[in-house]
Amino acid sequence: MFSELSPETKEFIEYMVSNGNLDLISKTGKRGGAFATFIGTEKAPFIFANSVGIPNDIRVLAHEAGHAFQFYMNRNTQIPEYISPTSDATEIHSFTMERFVWPWMELFFEKDTDKYKYCHLTEAFILMPWANAIDEFQHYLYDHPSQTMDERKAKWREIERIYMPEKDYDGNEFLERGGSFYQISHLFETPFYFIDYDLAHNCAVQLWIRYNENREEGWNDFLNICRVGDSESLVEIINRARLQSPFDDGSLRYIIEYVDRWVEQFDDQKY
Template identity: 45%
Template sequence: MKFSDYTYLRPNYETYKVDFLKTLQLLTDATELTEAVAAVNHLNELRATIETAYNLASIRYSVDTNDAFYEKEDNFWNEYQPLFQELDFQFYQSLLNSPLLDELKASFPSTLFLFAEGRVKTFSPELIPLFQKENQLSSDYSKLVASAQIPFEGEVYTLSQLTPFAQSVNESTRRQATEKITGFYADNEAKFDAIYDEMIKVRTEIATKLGFKNYVEFGDVLMNRWDYDRSMIETYRSEVLQKIVPVTQKLYERQAQRNGLEKLNFHDLSLVFPNGNATPKGTSDELVAKAQKMYQELSPETGEFFDFMVEKDLLDLLSKTGKQAGGYCTYIQDYQSPFIFANFNGTSHDVDVLTHEAGHAFQTYESRWIKEPEIVFPNYESCEIHSMSMEFIAWPWMEDFFQDETSKYKFNHLASALQFLPYGVLVDHFQQEVYSNPNWTPAERKACWRELEKQYCPERNYDVFPELEKGIYWFRQGHIFNSPFYYIDYTLAQVCAFQFWKRFNVEKDETAWQDYLAICQVGGTKTFLEILEIAHLKSPFEAGALDDTIVLVDNYLSSVTEEQIK
């Protein structure tokens, strides 16, 4: 079967509920371990059918938000997903209250019970109308971004399709494209503000009604931060500010010199090389063929995985009208199929997103033995290790994609990964401030963003972009709207991925692949620190881990001469 043949059927909630509660009663009444295990296994099968239907509807709507059928299905899930979550909530309660809990913990992955504890704290049936409203607001944001139809040089483009123009070697083109992208967000400023205003109210009400001080506390529990807490995050953010930002500013100064500029304006940041950034060579089909060859050569496991993805059409890569922005990987449980969604636009990001999402997809493919839907993926700070590391594992094959621009690509890929760290923690810091001050006006939120942006990203000079000086850049960061507090995870994973970069590309460590494969195969059955132990990686919270990363990457980049990246 190909993806187009995967059957979507809207579930009948009432019928499902009867079957679910009947099985749940068997779990509640179980006095023998075999009875309890059988009940949990059946509940996992039932929940997998819902996860499958939800993901199929979500994928097909994200591919085309103008599809009337799947828009209706999106509305259905916005309303009914919290009702299915209520049944899961009852399952988690029954699981944790079982007199056979100790024996069950020996029969199922420990993270299932950690996950259950968190969900019991972050859900209440009385709050279902608020969860429904939050879902709809999230859809409203995604549809608004996907609606962009921007005229430029005689054609009409989506936001993603404008990106290559914003990286043009021609300063005027670069500036005009950046103005057009910024203009879309500025023209819709009131709409973005209204959506986020409502989101903050809804989320704050959810958190306080569940007994949390604010949504910051709620968010950390919802994100399953089992191995670390908010104070550790704050210390880590401070470390990034003090130690990483000075190094990133050196890179921006070098970029300005390379491009013959006294200073970088905001629209100059995207052009890393005066003769143009590295771009992949070939059509999207040719890039997929090159990726297939790469994964066949990398290992038997990756070869089998990528052949599966191609044969079943589990990649939707081209940017087109009505398609949601960004890129993601999800997993369709009943078909044991990962799915990769992207918006190719002819920039090096096409290769980055392909290898990044392939890292996620490979992990789920290797973890398809896991029957509990919530732990096929590990937590975000862990699953991003798989994706970001895969970007670096792919380095030996980059000549196939970039030919004579490979050195440029590798330099910028590594440099931009380091430059991302301050922005990544900025997004977390901003959200902490916003949800700690839920009564702020939109103007106060934007002022906060701009103040923090000046600290973490001082290279952003908005002299010619007064709308951005107002503090609206964050409108384009979908995570802030749709996945609150999911962002610092990328930076934690990046620090770990740098270690794999060193092992694979600098040290040529022959044990690195087996360590990477091992963490893909355990999926979400281990916590963040347990995964790092399996992979033989240092925790970003461990003393010296950040210092080692800075020195390692800074020294490598400094050793690359301008002659080598012409």
């Protein structure tokens, strides 16, 4: 898959395999989760995952490979802080790679390939209202530090009803009073990070659209932003990739209209 995607990813994956920088299979005693990191002493990326033979394993591998490939393209930088972008930009590379490997999904999903693509693409947009709700709630928390826990719960439930009116807690008192935000670890561990997923999805889908229309242009634009690492800001990276800024009015409409036309070719009742 990566060997055929481009000469750059071929070199990357051959390096990762030959140097043992992939730990992908779940096993007893192994910590959970998945991530890509950079080993400074080796000037090399490393991918850690817990594949168990489910469809999401492929998405996770492509996602972490997007991060790792971006590290690899910056491995020889003289400024360590420039190896990886800050959190507001770094997910662009991972979400884009998830979609750039779609031409090889038939190797894994065979007759269910269209189902995988449909679900994969639409999930990004299903996530957007939730991410926006979380971001608005975080602003409320930091703007009102003296609010009681009951007031915070009430505010979260109010925001939930705005962004996700379809939520039905079937009379569960704890959840109806706004207790569901306890499950969102980002609120406690990485404040204001969650909205970065929405910004990255916006950019990644734009790159996927360009890749569909002109594979060479799409790949070169992606490669260009991989090479700059953290030497440029989010806005500069967006401009370098020739993308419409997610902060501009109408940027989401353009994406939604394209995606809407794309999903119409599928019978979603089958999925």
